[in-house]
Amino acid sequence: MASSEENEMYSKQWEGCMEIAVQTARTAGQVIREAFKHEKEVSTKSSPVDLVTETDRLVEDLIISSLREKYPSHRFIGEESSAAGEKCLLTDNPTWIIDPIDGTCNFIHSFPMVAVSIGFAVNKELEFGVIYHCLDENLYTARKGHGAFCNGIQLQVSKETDMSKALILTEIGAKRDPATLKIFSGNMERLLKAQVHGIRVIGSATLALCQVASGAADAYYQFGLHCWDIAAAAVIIREAGGNVIDTSGGPLDLMSRRIVAAGTVEMAHYIAREIQTITYERDDHNAN
Template sequence: MTALDCNKCWAECLDVAVEVALKAGKLVQVAAKQEKNVSTKSTPTDLVTEADQQVEDLIISTLRDRFPSHKFIGEEASAAGGKCLLTDCPTWIIDPIDGTCNFVHSFPMVAVSIGFAVNNELEFGVIYHCFDGTLYTARKGHGAFCNGIRIHVSKEKDVSKALILTEIGAKRDQDTLNIFSGNIMKFLSAPAHGIRIIGSSTLALCLIATGSAEAYYQYGLHCWDIAAAAVIIREAGGVVMDTSGGPLDLMSRRVVAAGTNEMANYIVHQLQPINYERDDIDQGVQK
């Protein structure tokens, strides 16, 4: 396939991703008004509903019909023992309902996230905010958009003027909570303008892309939480990296994102790490 052919093909894939994200979002909206059958995965705070599986089935079946040779990484399939293996093959990375706890409580920060990678490189991302209808899209080399309008990150470099976002993660043992609260205290003592936790990694990362916040960090998220958002942030002019300061490792379950390198590097140097097993371990995802 020539470069021109690839360009046309990935553009078509992006168009289909937008269509299926909107369709999935409508399913989430309907499910949000119904009684929810809630169960847990690895911990009492790691929630899953029937809607998670239904939405993922809708997304994957639709995409597989259009692109039968492509590979898929989905949150619920991975939770059931499927492997998270990113190869050179075109691969869709899907979070059917990001913010499941929010969804259960009708807290309006819930999103459908669809990322796409080729040759181990993220090509495009689509994130749909199910409750307010906001659509974020980006393709490598083509910019990032919110409802069709170009978006840009904040260029603030001074942490004392920053709003920082994070998430708690599923692990709630005392040692993990001590590290988590200790990291927050470092930024509050900087002092940053504030810390926010909204319960949806993908939407928090989109807020970095729009310049509504300056930085984001998290330990314990998964590849489907970051794949689409990483493209959106980069195309909005921001940076996405590993918490060590190195390049982003999609399977590492840790990330720092910011509008500027200076802000990202400041965050990196303040963090005490929290250890989670990788997404691509042999036995599949372990929560």
């Protein structure tokens, strides 16, 4: 077991990494803001609604090359590099988990919910997260054991436990076949029967999760997102006092492509019990 001195040494080391992540996210955000003004070249990946632009690839290259220059021994998991065939493998090594543009569909349509997300894990444990809302220039940050902040102001989740007073966020996901859409709409119907105040879809998982961290929304659930959508935001929600779990009700599995996040344990587990699973292939399905 590591001594308190060793733990403090590692904590300071990751603090330096987070400072670099903040600088890198801001630089990437500048590139995205400039590209936001212009026509985008769009192509598809796994499905007609799984979209990518040249800016996604450019920004991921910028982030990874900047970080690799400073930390050549670290590992990297990126959305576009994974889409290009690189294995999505989380090991004990220090690992950066990167979404260059979360909300690509929003970006294409100039809908302003667009963010850069940079998470960092060591020994398969999330250490810090940085999410930069490029258009509003809101910077969300959190480091394990040190709280969560937006532009330096500390975040606090909602403490609501009553579903009839809740605002819930979700996303549709990439699968749009009739059977999947039936489950998706059924899940919304179950929560609406609980008389929730509302359900919102904003097109950016990371920014939706930041709304939970800030207390603006009470909970979020989704099937079909990826580890790069979850990593940074999970740290931010936990450090804001919230709960992040698997849709089964168990601990979060970063590679499972499913999540429930809420300000309170009661609300997180209520949603996990109510919703029906939509199955997606794990992020690490090709890791072996």
